[in-house]
Amino acid sequence: MNKTVILRNVAKKYKMYSRTSDKLLDIVMPKGYGEDFYALRNISFEAEKGDVIGIIGVNGSGKSTLSNIISGIIPPTSGSIEINGDVALIAINSGLDNQLTGRENIELKCLMLGFNKRQIKKLEPEIIEFSEIGKFIDQPVKNYSSGMKSRLGFAISVNINPDILIIDEALSVGDKIFADKCEAKMNEFKEKGKTIFFISHSLRQIKNFCEKALWIEYGEVKSFGEVSEVVPKYEKFLKDYKAMSEIERKEYREKVMEKRSSEYKISNAKT
Numbered sequence: 001m002n003k004t005v006i007l008r009n010v011a012k013k014y015k016m017y018s019r020t021s022d023k024l025l026d027i028v029m030p031k032g033y034g035e036d037f038y039a040l041r042n043i044s045f046e047a048e049k050g051d052v053i054g055i056i057g058v059n060g061s062g063k064s065t066l067s068n069i070i071s072g073i074i075p076p077t078s079g080s081i082e083i084n085g086d087v088a089l090i091a092i093n094s095g096l097d098n099q100l101t102g103r104e105n106i107e108l109k110c111l112m113l114g115f116n117k118r119q120i121k122k123l124e125p126e127i128i129e130f131s132e133i134g135k136f137i138d139q140p141v142k143n144y145s146s147g148m149k150s151r152l153g154f155a156i157s158v159n160i161n162p163d164i165l166i167i168d169e170a171l172s173v174g175d176k177i178f179a180d181k182c183e184a185k186m187n188e189f190k191e192k193g194k195t196i197f198f199i200s201h202s203l204r205q206i207k208n209f210c211e212k213a214l215w216i217e218y219g220e221v222k223s224f225g226e227v228s229e230v231v232p233k234y235e236k237f238l239k240d241y242k243a244m245s246e247i248e249r250k251e252y253r254e255k256v257m258e259k260r261s262s263e264y265k266i267s268n269a270k271t
């Protein structure tokens, strides 16, 4: 079985309320209050073992929502998801308990993943070594810089050896030396046949790390394929968007907002 992640017509719908009181009314009388908003809709794609897929798209297009759905943190509103293997998500502000020390966070995360005490004892020094946190490992995570949190999150996730790894903007706060180390680790993972999703606004990083790219435009798959095909299309979109006047941009955003609030027809086209 080479397919590790299969999504079919996945959608995530939220309710948007213009007033807090509307939200309360919607809970008591669930009809008519709030407006539907599709963070994602009609998402279909497949990933295989050894795929390194860059997820790109402008702010708010749905990249983090997608990574949360693949990692099982949030359920989709509709559609089907098949995941073959263990998933680890590394995101800037997720997964670590700020009140606990780095070491306690390692232990907690490993326990939650079903490792026993003996396995944790073996893993702990490897994680600490990789993270390069040094003495700070026994300090509460709230005293860490964002780069340190990202290092620890990355070190835990890669050393627990998941089959599917999702990195959501976590490298953007790391320095070049750590990014290079992460790249080496990602290449090692790729050779081992693991699947990696890499979310970043840095197209340079996407081109360096990934072979495939998934472009999400305002909640929908705009393009999925080789990085060399998808990234230039996205770059052209960014260039055209930048060239628009303020009024054109506003109109464009309103059109998108309207589209994301409306019902849609499921397309069965495989992307």
Ligand SMILES: Nc1ncnc2c1ncn2[C@@H]1O[C@H](COP(=O)(O)OP(=O)(O)OP(=O)(O)O)[C@@H](O)[C@H]1O
Residues within 6 Å of the ligand: 014, 015, 038, 039, 057, 058, 059, 060, 061, 062, 063, 064, 065, 066
């Ligand atoms: N819990 C929620 N309730 C309502 N709307 C939400 C919720 N979570 C996300 N959204 C909306 O869904 C859309 C997609 O958000 P998401 O964080 O997935 O985008 P993103 O592509 O990761 O953005 P960025 O590049 O800025 O990190 C946004 O418009 C966001 O406001």
